[in-house]
Amino acid sequence: MEGSTSRGRRVKHQIRKALNATEQCDLLAGHGVKFEICTKEQAEKFLQNNTYFFKIKAFDNNFYRDKDGNYSNLDFAYLQDLSTIDFEFRALILRMTGDIEHALRIRFNNLISRVNEDGYQVVRDYEYDQKEIYRKRSLQEFDPNSDYRNSVYTEGMIDKYLGQKPIWLFWETCSLNSLINCYNSFLQHRKFQDITYPLLYGVRLLRNAASHHNCLFIPPSSTINNTRILDNLMPILLSQRSRIREDTLQLIKSDPLIHDFSCVILSHINLVMSTGMRHYIVSSAETFLERIQRHSEWYQNPKSGCTHLVNQFDAIKLILSEYISFIKKLDINELSDEQQKLIHQPERKPVRHGPRLPSPRTRKRQKRGKQH
Known part of the structure; x- marks a missing residue:
């Protein structure tokens, strides 16, 4: 010893x-x-x-x-093989999350146009919400100008429009985290429901990890806060019942990488409307699937002790294969009614819940009737 x-x-x-x-x-x-x-x-x-x-x-x-x-x-x-797989997986993630961030701005713009919204009021609502969040959490005072990231590529538009703060300036200069928070503020104020919103935080976490070159294929050191909507949507995507499917659904609830990657896949399916973007990811996914399987027997040897890594690989292979199949069915309009749920677009929340209440005039008339 x-x-x-x-x-x-x-x-x-x-x-x-x-x-x-x-x-x-x-x-x-x-x-x-x-x-x-x-x-x-x-x-x-x-x-x-x-x-x-x-x-x-x-x-x-x-x-x-x-x-x-x-x-x-x-x-x-x-180790060399894992390093290369990790690099190529990060490249795939960065492309997918870049598509998602761009598509989220497009959806945001379309929703604003749909309700004839004032692009300046959207920012004012967001800033008010952020100030309230900072106050309730006893954080330092929220600085509205901190969202506008100044660089050689943005300083011209910031100098010109910062005094007015239109939403399109915010989109061009903000971080993904601020974009998600602003989108949430808009959904709340304008009473919209969007199934992708709860997924976006997982997208952000994995995007940040990939952009900072963090190693992804290492055993997790912490648990996760499960995203409930994944429990409803991932079984739809993973339609073919198998042991790997059940193992994958369990990993989604416990493994940060598989959880966040599932958020990326579902967000890309729902948000990205460009067929060119979709087809590029399908091609990239097919290439990555070939690469991840090239030396799979190395890790499946019981003496290696790579049980969790093998489970992660199996889950990623299944998720990507089902994504490819889904996009190909989407291209030829062959999605089932159940699969259509994955591309459900934002809608307004119902104004009333339960039976309609009688008007004040009707209530008075009813009251007089009871008295007589």
Whole structure:
């Protein structure tokens, strides 16, 4: 035990200093990482040209280690493969979430036009709501101008229109988080219901993780707040009953990556009207499905200890396959009545609930009748 502790200290000391690619490979080899499928020379080149040690080492958390911290079935090629899959998955997510953000602005604009809304009042309502939220949560005072992100590409329009604050200036300069909050404010004030709104926070979280180059295929360290509407909509998308389908529906409730990716898929289905955008994602999804399955047998080996990673891969493959099938049916108008629910567009909330109440005049007449 003492030897193991002193060894751990030596490893930490080594990591504190900047290691070159050869030293990095030696450090991994000291923990049982093999260089058989991928040679040390190839691994060194990959670490020098394609990634860096801290990032690629994050993926080793998927693999089984013994009490001394050594791996029993891990070749560097596995880490290299996971790193590439993770990169390509992030690229797919960034394209899909970019489509969603653009489509959300289009929907927002169409709803404003539909109710003949004042684009300036929409911003005033949003700013009032934000001030109230900040006040109730005892946060620092909300700064309305903080939503207008100034850069060399936006400073001209900001200088020209900031004093008036039309909604279209807000759209061109705000963050995705502010866009979602403003959209929610509009829905509440104008009594609209949109099934995509609860999904947008999952979209934002995964978009931010992908844009910041966070490793996605690592074991989750926290639980999630489940999005109820996923429980209603994902079974519609995943129409073919199977064990993988049931496992996927369970993962959606517990795994942040699968939960947020489901939010992205459903939002893209509902929001993105452009057939060109849809077809691009279908093509990209088909390419990614081929890539994720290329070395699937590496992770399915029981000695690897990659049970959760395999479950994540199975869930993503199923979700993407069903997305591709859905879009192809949508193109030829062959969606079932149940599948039509996934493309349901925003509608006004009912003004009244329950039976219509009698008018004041009718109530007076009824009262006089009872007295006589």
